[in-house]
Amino acid sequence: MTALSIPTPKITSSLNSDNSSSPPEVEKKYKMIAEDVTIRYGDFIGVKNITMKFPEKSVTALIGPSGCGKTTFLRCLNRMHDMTKNAKVEGRVMIDEIDLYDKSIDPIYHRRKVGMVFQKPNPFPTMSIYDNVTAGLKLNGVRDKKILDEIVEDSLKMAYLWDEVKSDLKKSAIELSGGQQQRLCIARALAIQPEVLLMDEPASALDPIATQKIEETITELKKEYTIIIVTHNMQQAVRVSDYTGFMYLGELIEFRETKKLFTDPKNELTAKYVQGQFG
Numbered sequence: 001m002t003a004l005s006i007p008t009p010k011i012t013s014s015l016n017s018d019n020s021s022s023p024p025e026v027e028k029k030y031k032m033i034a035e036d037v038t039i040r041y042g043d044f045i046g047v048k049n050i051t052m053k054f055p056e057k058s059v060t061a062l063i064g065p066s067g068c069g070k071t072t073f074l075r076c077l078n079r080m081h082d083m084t085k086n087a088k089v090e091g092r093v094m095i096d097e098i099d100l101y102d103k104s105i106d107p108i109y110h111r112r113k114v115g116m117v118f119q120k121p122n123p124f125p126t127m128s129i130y131d132n133v134t135a136g137l138k139l140n141g142v143r144d145k146k147i148l149d150e151i152v153e154d155s156l157k158m159a160y161l162w163d164e165v166k167s168d169l170k171k172s173a174i175e176l177s178g179g180q181q182q183r184l185c186i187a188r189a190l191a192i193q194p195e196v197l198l199m200d201e202p203a204s205a206l207d208p209i210a211t212q213k214i215e216e217t218i219t220e221l222k223k224e225y226t227i228i229i230v231t232h233n234m235q236q237a238v239r240v241s242d243y244t245g246f247m248y249l250g251e252l253i254e255f256r257e258t259k260k261l262f263t264d265p266k267n268e269l270t271a272k273y274v275q276g277q278f279g
């Protein structure tokens, strides 16, 4: 994809403590590390002291029963809680060597490195397919039509939507099917060239065929991106992820290679959850 030229802020801190919560079988480098993260909504603690290391170019799934804090945790990975009035995040989230929460960094610059895809497809409804993909780029000052055209094509190809829409990029985004809209949202997230992609139940509003396309897209994208996905669907976690973290009541209970977590869980709670004894 055409590389964007955006100024790099100074690096302010570094880390590599190797204490816990990394899947033990990993040979890859870690792209992102959440360290001692606690998230409160007023007096309520939504996430308790989670340390989690995300291997690069792989998919990590977050699973657990409703209300256990999956979305709350995911949202801290790109500082989305900055926009939630009563939320307070403690701890550190490192991308490469930079703490996203360090007071001296530019949060807008660093948030760009972490793309987000939400549960319900949310294309900008009054915009065309083309304008949806270029919206973030234009906000970042990219105006060159040739560069925009190239990035639109590259992003739509990476999201596995190009062949279905290339002949009519001016069509309104809301004329696409739900599954196509979700792949458009993935293309929109990829257009600003993030390094990490967060996905919050990206297929839960979709039918089985659209879900399969999204899962195939995720499998292809992990060749280039580090992906963290929240899912309710355990089969989906097994199909798409390399590593899985099981959360319960705001805590990370177990974090391992997906196959091992599902076939040989170490924790009794994990075992009960993956066997469907509670949900």
Ligand SMILES: Nc1ncnc2c1ncn2[C@@H]1O[C@H](COP(=O)(O)OP(=O)(O)OP(=O)(O)O)[C@@H](O)[C@H]1O
Pocket (backbone or CB within 6 Å): 041, 044, 046, 064, 065, 066, 067, 068, 069, 070, 071, 072, 073, 084, 086, 232
């Ligand atoms: N803005 C908020 N203010 C207060 N409490 C909140 C807020 N957002 C979430 N919570 C609470 O934090 C806890 C964790 O919620 P969260 O949405 O992260 O869980 P989840 O595991 O993603 O659930 P689900 O699978 O149902 O989406 C819940 O008890 C929820 O009610």
